[in-house]
Amino acid sequence: MNRRITEADIDDLAEGSAFLGTGGGGDPYVGALLCKSTIKRHGPVEVMSLADLPDDAEVLCVAAFGAPTVLIEKLISVEDVDVAARRLERLLGFTANVVIAAEIGGVNSTLPVAYAAMRRLPVLDADGIGRAFPNLQMTTFNIAGVPACPMVLANEHGECVILETADTLKAESLARPLVAAMGASAMIAGYRMNGATAKRAVVDGSLSAAMAIGAAVNAVQSATPAVDRLLAILRATPLYGAAFRLFEGKVVDVERRTTGGFVFGHCEVAALKGSDRVRVDFQNENLVVKRGETVLAIVPDLITMVDTESGRAIPTESLRYGQRVSVIGCRAPAALRTEAALKIVSPAQFGLSEPFTPIEIINSRLPDDTV
């Protein structure tokens, strides 16, 4: 991959992030606009490989926090990220050397790149999930024992709130009502770690993976259909490896409600011919896809609805009746499938009664080109 992110790379990063956002993470278009204008002003961003990260480097994790439906209405601001980041640095007495994304999905992939541009810092080719998830504690950072706190939340009024609890699940339960009172979204900085800790706590290579996935989708000159290009790149990416076209059809029903700081809902997709249909349930991100009572894929594995024609990912807030969609499932990064990880990101953590079964087992065959 290129070792610098320029304006020309942002559309690929945004498109790949939309796929890895699995329906959530906020509209990447908003993040892409922010990212392009910030890079135009401050210059390209160096991408640092995890292997090149010094053990004593100060790694700064920033993110937008709130329901995706709000993040598309309230424009995110790199200045608000700066308020949160500088407050954390001042509080703990450090100066960031490199920026990392909390999640590689939606707006939270592009936001850290924009902030790295503003600070003229490199961005790490890594993140804390390898996809998007709705909760603060659902990160490989937390799975590896890195606490989210102290965590700073900042909003567009320059207001800061600092959370200090050793229990990251509790930090989530404090942050959620707080962010509602702060205007339904906030920029956060937390999960402070050094390079040595980051090396055992992050998903390696996810930023370049997102850009590669986006580039495949955006390769409109290709003779290969978009969904096939998408499946091929996922299967060629070690981080994901197994990918499946779980269903193809049109959206026949969408129900969505924003409550408690989350978007909950489901979408039904019916075959263009015949009576076959599947249902996708989501909480910010798509959680499970089922044909009747049969699970086709389930968290932490990735489920994304893409436009069948263009291959472009459709966030849950953009689902509309009549859309022609393909439901794509792919394998979660290995770090989300360990026993320790499943205590934090299993289906039960999302209120689902079905146990986690790996997508490649459910679908009983691994594609030939799975790495």
Added chain:
Amino acid sequence: MNRRITEADIDDLAEGSAFLGTGGGGDPYVGALLCKSTIKRHGPVEVMSLADLPDDAEVLCVAAFGAPTVLIEKLISVEDVDVAARRLERLLGFTANVVIAAEIGGVNSTLPVAYAAMRRLPVLDADGIGRAFPNLQMTTFNIAGVPACPMVLANEHGECVILETADTLKAESLARPLVAAMGASAMIAGYRMNGATAKRAVVDGSLSAAMAIGAAVNAVQSATPAVDRLLAILRATPLYGAAFRLFEGKVVDVERRTTGGFVFGHCEVAALKGSDRVRVDFQNENLVVKRGETVLAIVPDLITMVDTESGRAIPTESLRYGQRVSVIGCRAPAALRTEAALKIVSPAQFGLSEPFTPIEIINSRLPDDTV
């Protein structure tokens, strides 16, 4: 007054605080228990007059925050106050020289005394309201332009949240949902000020006034009826001065609900003979007492229901059908009646449509012995 608060003074302080709590502020009995045990362990607490406060003294304001109905169920802890106070001191780099109560009502009068005992610091003969109020911004500190933030909230799990906003009204709106997520109550430290600032921002003499009021009520050997003793001491106290027995009767209806971190409700009191009755509305504290549509007293003036026999104040959460009560009204401290103050503590700020009219004007006569 005595210049030290000993165990023997606590019942008077608690009783006076119950009266000045005007129905809210948390059950002073809980605070009294805490205060006695802390003084027993650490020794008496020196009371510092405002006149003796050095201009460069660091004044530490601590309080319990949450609905009174919760504060009586979840015992308050001086250790949690210490977590909040020490965090604020460490954050801002100061060491407290003297402790002040945010409000002189209910548990928030005794809690700072207990904490002063623990820290072996004096407590200031003053507070930030001169009564109790339900909201963070409703203080003479805020009226005088002292910001509440940075403010630390701490709970029994050692969790801390630091609020940083220049707008104290906003701090209230952030703290309220947060405290619900922290377990419905929290100990807070904030409103940092030095001695010079305190001198223009506090209600002077309220701690000794509370003890004097409590002593009058507790003077059970006196031949004078309790309510008469209470009225006499209020009229003799410059801070309040005017006091009225607005109504006497029995409780015939109480409605109370804890919602959004507050206790809202009302109480109807009917005359023992005849059909005369009044209604008292409250939000944590009693806000207005009316006979039909006629206001007899309204915030910021004080309205407290006391047991007609014993003169002891009855918190809203302890109101019961059939209780024999006298509704006592008295003049608010002058600092709550200025134009600047009424922007923050007028009836409209509590959602009432009636304008503020001073109790001594409504009741058309000032008692002879008003100072």
